Amino acid sequence: MTASSLRYLTKEGFRNVWTNRMMSLASICVLMCCLVLIGSAAMMFVNIDSLLSRIEEENVVMVYVTDETTGDALTQMENEIRAIDNIKEVEFVSKEDAWAEQLETMEEAQAKFFKEVSSDIPLPNAYKVTIENLDYFDDTVSSLKSLDNIDTIRENKDLAEKLVTIRQGISIIAIVIVAVLFAISLFIISNTIRLTVYSRRLEISIMKSVGATNGFVRFPFIIEGIILGVISGAVSLGIVWGVYEFAIKQFSSLLLSLNLKAIPFADYALPMLGIFVAIGVVCGVGGSLVTMSKYLNKEGSEISNV
């Protein structure tokens, strides 16, 4: 292909976007709808995931220390705990604090009763150990158990496991939903593009009958696909961003009351833009090329059936 052909065909691609603006608009809108759906779903799941991971963080193992351990032994123990893998945080809870807290949660009558019965504190000192990754929960707990000076370990394995299951479940759901959305989008987009190419089959067939090679007919469609893909990718990103910020504002009171913070969109903006534009371009270009080959392979007079 000569340089002047390339220049002409590129110009033609741009021109076609405008000439077939009804169809361009339709394609862009459909692409956009799909991308916005995918993007929103992705952002929703990113947030749900971060929420769950924060709940997980609050899952702790209480390590009760034998009454005899005091002073240096305590300090050494803390260091030993910290040395274990998969430990995120270690906090010392003195028995006085713990007892005060426990009394707080009791019925007044009950608390009074306890205070009257004895001034001894019925609780041991403890370490509140936060576990990093619940997948290795069992390993970490057994490491903890192997330490010296330990009275008992109170682990809420059940809750931990439930959380892992929920999180995994939601991840699967998220992946499935995004994948399904993606498949549906591809399908809808390919249909839209098929219709637009269909309505241009007369043009394609005329070009062929004047002696245009397949490449010559295809090139402007490729340019068109790129233009439509880039436009819809960029606009979709803007829309998802806007919707996201709007949603955060709408649900701010809810988020506050749940003590949550939404993930800032900016972290995801750039990769998402890349993915969107890539999807848009691949759909736009691929879709039209695949559909077109059907018409390109015919030689001539099948035109008419418009």
Added chain:
Amino acid sequence: MTASSLRYLTKEGFRNVWTNRMMSLASICVLMCCLVLIGSAAMMFVNIDSLLSRIEEENVVMVYVTDETTGDALTQMENEIRAIDNIKEVEFVSKEDAWAEQLETMEEAQAKFFKEVSSDIPLPNAYKVTIENLDYFDDTVSSLKSLDNIDTIRENKDLAEKLVTIRQGISIIAIVIVAVLFAISLFIISNTIRLTVYSRRLEISIMKSVGATNGFVRFPFIIEGIILGVISGAVSLGIVWGVYEFAIKQFSSLLLSLNLKAIPFADYALPMLGIFVAIGVVCGVGGSLVTMSKYLNKEGSEISNV
């Protein structure tokens, strides 16, 4: 319009579905995708809602009874509680049971300590009152407070409120998502239909130039819209049902471990079918009529630009 015209036009509508099968298929697929999305989202939220409502159910108010109340007084009290509005369940918890349960949850050392300290039970008798509707939580609690023989009432207002907020939030999210999906679907569908009508504008224009009234041109499109709508509505329902059952099976272990039961689809099948078919028909018929009016209003020679 004469009877023979009606018969012809109806037949023509059916025939067109087949003649333009590529476009019919595209429309049906797009409609289906959208309906399946909406249906799946709806079913997901119905399940989440039922899950939340089950959590809510477990939110209870503990009504502690003064130590003096025994025998008949207790029975009378239970009846009084039952008489209050918005109460779902009332369960008597004897202080012996409560104490045993509490000891169970304690550290061994602590429990032993308590048992050694005293054989008295430091807890009062109580009623576990389940509240029906958390929206009227405050009213119900104050009604409970006004009863005789009450020691204290332990209400977990915070948790209750949080649950209400979460549930409301999720309801809003659900409605917004379904509405957005619906809007996007309408948009995509209208675009698809616009493209299909666009590719038939030549036909429309020829019909007009031979003396067909607008009604005559429209009628087969209406029939077509109904056919496409019914087909896609019915098929979508089948797909949503299948996907739902599949998802339940996939997540059965998760659901079991969370002690949950999925809502049976059959409860929703019929209304959903109605809604789907209605959406399909309205989109199919409305979309083509609206788009067509553009071409119907032209008189003649604008045809060519195919």
Added chain:
Amino acid sequence: MIEFRNVSKVYDSNGTHALSNVNIKIEDGEFVFVVGSSGAGKSTFLKLIMHEEKPTEGEIIFNEYSSATLKKRKVPYYRRDMGIVFQDFRLIPKMTVYDNVAFAMRVIGAKEKEIRKRVPYILQLVGLSQKARAYPNELSGGEQQRVSLARALVNNPKVIIADEPTGNVDPEMSHEIVGLLTKINNAGTTVIMVTHEHDLVRSFQRRVIVIKNGEVVSDTPDPTHAQFESSTPKEDTDMFFFEENVAIDKVELDDVFDNLEDVVTASQDEENAGGEE
């Protein structure tokens, strides 16, 4: 009765003056040939009658209707009094020949029984019985044209408007078609026919309207006096629109295409030579 009163038509899209100040009256039962060179405004003339285009100035009267007051809603009924053969045929691509012709009858609510009798008859009349089940894109040019003619005739309309109905058929068939139209005309139907075949106009002695550059330059019941030909047709339409130098650099091409005037003169010479043979 069809009447043009000071009708002018300018196409908005590029400002073409297709018709200027046309005054014509065609009585019921007349047979009118409309002739004129390519782009003279003949099709525009017909499109104005069938209300496919609206006049920029003046008005067209058809029976009790006036183009100025005709409501959109009424246009389909207005057109049902006309049988129209379009220059570009306008067959519905998704319908067979039979259905294309039947469609015109279905539009006016004809009974299926009547259609089943009438359509085969008309198709046979234009020699297309064998092609009844074919689709338009499976037909030759002349066959398509005859389907368009069949559709125009099938409802037995009051007026037949035919835009070059013989452009794609051989001279014999052209004569047959015009013969058919004459028969129909003899029974009282008005026929307006655009044609380029001067032979036809000469054979069938009828009223001839000559349009040239959008103006009616001759309107005579006797074709022997009609001025078919303008002396320098090309220069009428060609205005050397482009400023650029239209000569081309390849030498051999210059040889081939010479220059415009030579071509015109040469071919006209040949035409004169051939015509009198």
Added chain:
Amino acid sequence: MIEFRNVSKVYDSNGTHALSNVNIKIEDGEFVFVVGSSGAGKSTFLKLIMHEEKPTEGEIIFNEYSSATLKKRKVPYYRRDMGIVFQDFRLIPKMTVYDNVAFAMRVIGAKEKEIRKRVPYILQLVGLSQKARAYPNELSGGEQQRVSLARALVNNPKVIIADEPTGNVDPEMSHEIVGLLTKINNAGTTVIMVTHEHDLVRSFQRRVIVIKNGEVVSDTPDPTHAQFESSTPKEDTDMFFFEENVAIDKVELDDVFDNLEDVVTASQDEENAGGEE
């Protein structure tokens, strides 16, 4: 050189035998008229040459190519040696007249500068300079036809294939167009032209191929001996396909349409009367 060797063509869709056992040889530089009645197979003949349809039997040789071995990938290059005027024009609706003609040059990778010189020249040659910026649907029938002609000429091809290039223009312009083609032919280009205008064939004394019902019934360098007309054309094509009774019940219609034979006879009488005038 174009050669048909025992070529037959049957259209699959409805089993139409469009051409049967055609053997023809057209040497480089010849000027050939192809005539025949509507549906005889003329366009099919041309479509086979341009490889738009493939023969059911036999093969077509064009220079070094054979239809039997020509690869799909090669077809565009094969067609670039031809300039084709299609019977249905085939203009790209979304492009202006200028762009439609320029497109044929762009396809072969011509330089923009060359295009800007050549296209206006060709448009002027067919009298369309003024319409360069118009879209096909804004043109009259004859104007569209001339755009198609311009596109066929613009690349200065080795062979020009024209399917009724004068069907929608007036006789003068027809003569000009054929005159132009003759000039091009004189410079060595092969021209194959389908036409219904026997006047033209008579004026320009060239080789004439007559096709009738898919067979070449006459192939003569001298048009005076060519048998243009078949004696009973209608009965060839019409087989009273429908079993139903084709008579119609309305009495007045019976009057109008009489029966088929009468119409044919009457019009042929009139033709004879008119032709000798």
